[in-house]
Amino acid sequence: MHILLCYGHLLSINIKIFLLLFLITGNIIIYLQIVMDNGLVKVTLSNPGGMVTGVQYNGIENLLEFQNEEENRGYWDLNWGRPEQLHARNYDRIVGTNFTVIVEDSDQVELSFTRTWDSSPEGNHVPLNIDKRYILLRGCPGFYSYGIYGHLEGWPDFNLAETRTVFKLSKDKFHYMAISDTRQRIMPMPEDRATGQPLAYPEAILLTNPINFDLTGEVDDKYQYSCHNKDNGVHGWICSDPLVGFWMITPSNEFRTGGPLRQDLTSHVGPTTLAMFVSEHYSGENVELKFREGEPWKKVFGPVLIYLNSIPGEVDRYDMDPYTILWEDAKEQLNIEVQSWPYSFPTSEDYPYSYQRGTASGRLLVQDRYISEFNISGNAAYVGLASPGEVGSWQSEGKAYQFWTRADAKGYFCIRNIRPGDYNLFAWVPGFVGEYKFDDQLAIKPGSDIRLGFLVYEPPRDGPTLWEIGIPDRSAAEFYVPDPDPNFINKLYVNHPDRFRQYGLWERYADLYPDGDLVYMVGVDDYKNDWFFSQVTRRISDKTYQATTWQIIFELTNINYRGTYKLRLALASAAMAELQVRFNDSTADPSHFTTGLIGTDNTIARHGIHGLSWFYNIDVPGYLLVDGANIIFLTQSRSLSPFQGVMYDYIRFEGVSDD
Known part of the structure; x- marks a missing residue:
């Protein structure tokens, strides 16, 4: 009222x-x-x-x-x-x-x-x-x-x-x-x-x-x-x-x-x-x-x-x-x-009214046999229609229109008031890596009521989870966000859920790790407290910055040397960065994997906790691993400014498939 x-x-x-x-x-x-x-x-x-x-x-x-x-x-x-x-x-x-x-x-x-x-x-x-x-x-x-x-x-x-x-x-x-x-x-x-x-x-x-x-x-x-x-x-x-x-x-x-x-x-x-x-x-x-x-x-x-x-x-x-x-x-x-919405009063022929639009509905389920033998409801999934394209293309699409909704706890969704046109249906489910794309294009016409029935998403998965860091939700918010320098604060964000919006947090990395870069021990450390929210450069003088290399140390036994393990690497942001991945050899040249130069989102400087999402599936031959302590070296190699770097969303190491 x-x-x-x-x-x-x-x-x-x-x-x-x-x-x-x-x-x-x-x-x-x-x-x-x-x-x-x-x-x-x-x-x-x-x-x-x-x-x-x-x-x-x-x-x-x-x-x-x-x-x-x-x-x-x-x-x-x-x-x-x-x-x-x-x-x-x-x-x-x-x-x-x-x-x-x-x-x-x-x-x-x-x-x-x-x-x-x-x-x-x-x-x-x-x-x-x-x-x-x-x-x-x-x-x-x-x-x-x-x-x-x-x-x-x-x-x-x-x-x-x-x-x-x-x-x-x-x-x-x-x-x-x-x-x-x-x-x-x-x-x-x-x-x-x-x-x-x-x-x-x-x-x-x-x-x-x-x-x-x-x-x-x-x-x-x-x-x-x-x-x-x-x-x-x-x-x-x-x-x-x-x-x-x-x-x-x-x-x-x-x-x-x-x-x-x-x-x-x-x-x-x-x-x-x-x-x-x-x-x-x-x-x-x-x-x-x-x-x-x-x-x-x-x-x-x-x-x-x-x-x-x-x-x-x-x-x-x-x-x-x-x-x-x-x-x-x-x-x-x-x-x-x-x-x-849509309004009934604009008079432009380019603005379609409600009766000139369409609807699409269905239910999204997740199939991951390493988690459950039954399909899992796509709880709170983001489901949307955007211009036809590859998985994730909607992130950078702006010429046409997009229509998004959230599924309910059982995965049911209904997208209303869709403008006429041809679309792909995309979706992702918080807690699961990757993204779903419906195989066929949807042709929305005035008055359309497209009922898609049950849609089943199979997230990328080769073997059992041996360890994981973070939550696959396209954000770095779950990681450690430091207190700001007391000389550079915004009082609004003190003790605030959006504490990542404080100025200058990229400088706090060198304060917290003055003598060396981050080392994370799987099974010992807690990503909420021990994984810095962004892998940034290290300032060594007023205008000079240094690349950083983070380490993930984990124990492994009974290695299948002829098999292939899998590293799932989801990034929440990249700013003129190149992430190189090496296994048990910090000097391997070339690196075992590299993203190449990626990202221009400038999220580090703009207090955003994420930008565009990037997802990589990296094969890890068993012969690169050792019985006992293993180390993954993550090097962000570009270092011309304080704002080059990546934010991680989620990292998972999978064992060899048991098929």
Whole structure:
């Protein structure tokens, strides 16, 4: 039940749009601003640029930072490059060139701001047609926005590295930020970053002279507030006087890249709030959208809801503190939006309604004869539809749409509201290595109800488990995460489940292992306390770093010297790394196995505990092993920076098959 602004008493007020501040040139009237107003919220946009220059609500004339230029308050933007530019990026704040009223009646206003690609030599924009839409509904304290991007057949090739919508809020009003139930706090001011001490990369600043003295000595870094797609439904800011919340609500992940465990930015000091649609964060160049050979493409990003709430009357009459009241209401609104998805009100033909979508359902079971003679339910499995591709290809896929769900305790799943198209079904089960892929493509048509029945996943397995380290869950969170250097902390993450989000943890490795690298004794050590969460480089001078070699020591008897053992190696992250594996010979050249150079996810620096997943099945000939103590040497050989390294997900050593 909403305890905030009631919608019902305003249903009689019509939605209005106004064209303001016009200039007359000859017989031509040029309207510079457009205002949408439903009696609860008033949204001002530039014409024809489609920049949100003002949001008026609850007596506040403008929730956005009015000291910024008008194009730097609420906007869509992107980063792109031409194929030949390699790592070069062109920043493009999307300014419309044409304005159209799509819908205007007593229930709804929908506005369109379009920009058509200019193919002339003077044109320097990304080769996309872009349509930014804004929707205001009767009785809704907020407004919706979505974008339609299109690349026509034969147009130039390019790479799309990032696109998003951004809101810069009034820094004098919004000081409290909320990302989740356990990630909320009073934030520094933007001036604090300007006066602070820069750290290892531009995003990280040590606050040395903050306006709020209580924040002195803390680190501010926007990546400390990143979030998984699956959890990134609502985040935003709260103004304390008057009590007003500004929230970004994203009710669906279908248009985001990389699946449910993909991480990205949310809100951060500015005060800024974002809806990220495409980015390289935590995945690197693997997730860039690369368009080649003039391929046609179209995608709808959103709609997202910019939701506003406030507390009527005296705060003392409520049982909760005001920040919690506003946060809980925002979460409730998220649930309403999720239940309403897909929306019935967007008018673009590129946005299919519920009756134009399909459903796929089934039950996932796991077959592993070394664990059970019976099939095991795929408890809490992640099951999703994504573009056809190889196992794991969905991690770096972003051109099309993805649809994911979690199976129940018995492995039953149902994926609803799937856009028409051809898909592969992918799944993985926490606690089991590898990934399932359904053999056939699924053709989703309007109204489809595909019932797949029982699906059986057989995880990679050759022989019995002789020993294992970690939990196969695509994360390094179960390993030892050290306390941060007390000179570089964020108080929010002290004694917090997300303690890995502290700055500078990569430096703690050398503190904990000053005289040599990690050695792990199977059967003696505990990975929760004795396996450092990330294999990083070791700094030996200000600008020089050294490769590290970890050892796993284990006892083995009754060796089958003619047989083949198996090492299952699952990585949760890789950043410009090469992991070399050697058995009982630390100098073997070449190494018995190498991943080669892998990963650009930069997770170590960005406090993410995982990036893209990597999985390797390594044959271990019996003649490489000895009766008694054996050693596996794990060398991360690349060492040009402190941020090169890997995070382990799970390691398992299997005996020879008994078949």
